[in-house]
Amino acid sequence: MTCHTGPPPEPDGQQDADATDAAFTSLLEDSAEELYEQAPCGYLSTLMDGTIAKINSTLLDWLGLSRSQAVGRMRFSDLLTVGGKLYHETHFAPMLQMQGEISGVALEIKTADKQRMPVLVTSKVKTSDTGEPLLIRTTVFDARDRRAYETELLRRRQTAEAAQRQAEVDRARLQEALAVLQQNLLPAVLPVIPGLEAGSYYHTASPDLLGGDFYDLFQLGADRWAFCLGDVCGKGPQAAAVTSLTRYTLRAAALHDPDPVAVLTTLNTVLHERYTSGDPRYCTAIYGLLQLEGDHADVHLAAGGHPSALIQRADGTAEFLPTPEGMLIGVLPTAHFTSARTRLMPGDTLLLYSDGLTEARIGPRRELYGDEALRAFAAARPAAGPQALITALSALLASFDDGLDDDTALLALGVPSRPDPASEYLTCAR
Incomplete structure (x- = not known):
């Protein structure tokens, strides 16, 4: 029999575990x-x-x-x-x-x-x-990568700021150019007509876009004047080109045959032939003749797809001069236009306007302003002549703020009121 002294040997598993722990600790x-x-x-x-x-x-x-x-x-x-x-x-x-x-x-x-x-x-x-x-x-x-990133961000920010400054300068120049071009599409000033008062106003909805609205007043003969107001579809340079063509076509047609229906018929032919293919263009317009006769003025006008003219009477009433069934100008080769006649007595004012006015959105519910609201507005104003009505309407347009998203043209013509005999007597008595 063999005798063993000392502690009993450890199991093989325990030795392996100890060796692993030592190696792991060293690692x-x-x-x-x-x-x-x-x-x-x-x-x-x-x-x-x-x-x-x-x-x-x-x-x-x-x-x-x-x-x-x-x-x-x-x-x-x-x-x-x-x-x-x-x-x-x-x-x-x-x-x-x-x-x-x-x-x-x-x-x-x-x-x-x-x-x-x-x-x-x-x-x-x-x-x-x-x-x-x-x-x-x-x-x-x-932090080199971060510095490079920050430097690039700074460079791009400076580039963006410089681009923004240049864009603001370019935008200001563009607006100035557009304003000049817009003015060239309208009469610089309305002519002074003895026995007649006239007023006009143009409201630009966006200074960055050329509008297609226009108006004009020009003489055809002794005491005989032609007037017009219209709205060309679209905005921008193309609309401006159509506006220019429309305005000067009306002038030329009026010299050939001043009858309102004949003038609009000629304009329809020109626009349809010029824009019949590729890029159709059309407009709405109202054109008329005004003949001064003594203390009153006889008006003969026709409209194509345009809102009816409004008359503010000296007696405090306001009424539309209907021109129903007048077709859009330039859409079809042959178009039907409706004419109407009226007489302006002393204190009466004839108002032409584009639909930017009546189609404005007002109030918290963004409701359409509408024709009836315009008639009531005119009836509520004193009959103080075309310029007074234009001034009141320009203030109204400004009050619409962002509810007015389309350009608006206004043209008002009227016969001045007769002096009050009582006031003349009091003046003479003094």
Whole structure:
């Protein structure tokens, strides 16, 4: 029989477990040191006065320094650029001393190739069990990509701001040019007509778009005048071209045959032939003749697809001059137009307008303003002549604010009121 002395042998499984634990512990220790040295960011520990006590290889590579050059010989602030060192001494270090920790501060270090390298620095004071500060641990992150990103963002922002400023300048120039062009589509001033008063107004819904509304007043003979107001479909340069063609076609047609129906028929033929293919264009218009006779004026007008003229009478009433069944101008080769006649007595005013006025949206429910509201508005105003009515309507248009999304043209013609005999008597008596 064999005798054994000493402790009994351990089982094979236990020996394997112990060997694994030892190997794992060694691996952890080796990995921690390697992670510290080869980390993608810089690590260093300094004494409280900033002297470097420990620094990892990553940061040394960035700086182009050997460990012997840095440890115990340099302070953290020596790694910084002149500006970074100044900021560290005046702001970073005092704040760290007061707070014990500071993170994400942007600084610059001097690299091995004498370049400035942007970094983000986080530092924390390590203290003893009694609260005494022992050392400072600092992490340095490479911020070159971030700096490049921020620089690009800044460049793009500056580019965008410059583009916006240029766009504002260009927009102002465009608006000025459009305003000049819009004015050229309308009479510079209305002619002065003895025995007749006239007023006009043009409201632009958008300063960035040319409107297609127009009006005109011109002489055909002694005491005989032609007037018109219309609305061309669309906006912009193409609509402006149609507006110009329409206005001068009306003038030319009136000189050939001033009859209102004949004039609109000629305009329909011209527009239909000019725009019949590819880009159809049409308009609505009202055209008329005004003959001055003594103290009154006889009016003969015709309309094609346009709102009826409104008459504000001297007695305080207001009424439309119907022109039903007048067709859009330029759509069909042959169109039917309706004419109407009236007489303007002293104090009466004839108002022509485009549908931007009556199709405005008002109130919280965005309701259509409408023809009846316009008639009531005119009836509620004193019959003080065309210019007074135009002034009141321009204020009304302004009150619609964003409810007015279309241009509006106004033209008012009237016979001045007779002087009040009683007031003339009182004047003479004085």
